[in-house]
Amino acid sequence: MIMVKRARLIYNPVSGHEIMERNVAGVLSVLEDAGYESSTFRTRPQEGSTEAEAARVAEAGFDLIVAAGGDGTINEVVNGIAGLPKRPMLGIIPVGTTNDYARALKIPREDPVGAAKVIAKGEHIGVDIGRANDTYFVNIAGGGNMMDLTYEVQSDVKSALGYLAYLLKGAEMLPRMRPIPMHLAYDDGEYDGEASMFFLSLTNSVGGLETIAPDAVLGDGQFTLMIVKTANLVEIVQLLTMVLTGGRHVNDDRIIYTQTRHLDVAAPHGEQLKVNLDGEYGGDAPMHFVNLKQHIQAFANVADIPDEAIATQEAKKKLIETARTLKDPDQEVNSDKNK
Numbered sequence: 001m002i003m004v005k006r007a008r009l010i011y012n013p014v015s016g017h018e019i020m021e022r023n024v025a026g027v028l029s030v031l032e033d034a035g036y037e038s039s040t041f042r043t044r045p046q047e048g049s050t051e052a053e054a055a056r057v058a059e060a061g062f063d064l065i066v067a068a069g070g071d072g073t074i075n076e077v078v079n080g081i082a083g084l085p086k087r088p089m090l091g092i093i094p095v096g097t098t099n100d101y102a103r104a105l106k107i108p109r110e111d112p113v114g115a116a117k118v119i120a121k122g123e124h125i126g127v128d129i130g131r132a133n134d135t136y137f138v139n140i141a142g143g144g145n146m147m148d149l150t151y152e153v154q155s156d157v158k159s160a161l162g163y164l165a166y167l168l169k170g171a172e173m174l175p176r177m178r179p180i181p182m183h184l185a186y187d188d189g190e191y192d193g194e195a196s197m198f199f200l201s202l203t204n205s206v207g208g209l210e211t212i213a214p215d216a217v218l219g220d221g222q223f224t225l226m227i228v229k230t231a232n233l234v235e236i237v238q239l240l241t242m243v244l245t246g247g248r249h250v251n252d253d254r255i256i257y258t259q260t261r262h263l264d265v266a267a268p269h270g271e272q273l274k275v276n277l278d279g280e281y282g283g284d285a286p287m288h289f290v291n292l293k294q295h296i297q298a299f300a301n302v303a304d305i306p307d308e309a310i311a312t313q314e315a316k317k318k319l320i321e322t323a324r325t326l327k328d329p330d331q332e333v334n335s336d337k338n339k
Contacts, residue, residue, distance in 0.1 A: 054080025070096020126294025
């Protein structure tokens with residue numbers, strides 16, 4: 001008896017100027033050719049509907065969920081499955097504005113059929129998922145006045161001006177900057193004082209930039225933690241320039257830059273400290289963060305990800321060879337004959 005694999009395409013119909021509506025048939029065709037019996041679900045405006053559908057599909061025993069949309073759609077799908085004991089494989093079709101997660105996994109953006117072909121190729125890795133109290137996130141978490149910078153820059157402005165767009169937006173935000181008292185406890189220490197931002201990252205792509213957390217490693221079980229201690233306007237501009245010109249900020253004394261698996265955040269003296277999860281408001285401190293190592297298997301263009309950006313090079317080689325064998329079972333046999 002042949003076991004049929006089942007896939008559910010959960011897509012946001014309005015992401016990327018409604019690009020998915022025009023590509024659903026093409027994506028389903030690629031998935032079907034890859035051996036998946038496929039069906040679709042259009043996301044709805046009702047809060048929690050995407051998470052509920054992802055959970056339902058996982059509990060029904062589907063092998064694959066494909067999240068098609070922006071980073072918000074991916075976040076909602078992951079929140080639907082991350083708390084379950086058995087989780088399906090995750091495929092990503094990026095058609096949003098920033099698509100940080102897809103950038104890190106080297107998945108084609110604004111090309112739904114091309115992204116579906118990444119799934120069909122069969123290369124996947126175990127990706128870490130962040131948990132903040134009872135909520136999950138896939139890419140970033142943070143709090144403080146600087147957190148909005150990467151999300152307030154419009155994509156068309158960013159495309160036209162490059163890193164200058166961030167400097168201009170930073171200059172606009174500077175009058176709002178003020179230090180916030182924070183107590184941060186992480187694996188290797190504590191910080192108790194004023195800061196303009198704390199920031200956790202699971203990948204090296206943040207707001208379309210790959211220089212904020214340049215040494216982030218996929219699947220290593222560690223967050224990249226950055227604490228910006230200064231709120232001085234001149235120093236903030238200097239640090240932004242260092243971020244945008246090669247990631248030189250990581251060794252600056254005005255920043256704590258480290259890796260950690262856990263983080264506890266509190267705001268003393270009755271201060272409100274809002275927390276951002278994957279670009280959306282995620283609640284207020286106090287909050288406990290933990291990295292769930294390789295919690296979900298996600299399809300990726302593994303061969304295109306730099307060796308240093310995956311937990312081990314040996315694991316990367318094994319993943320690629322496994323995918324090739326699955327794609328062409330005769331390859332290994334023919335190879336043996338030729339020896």
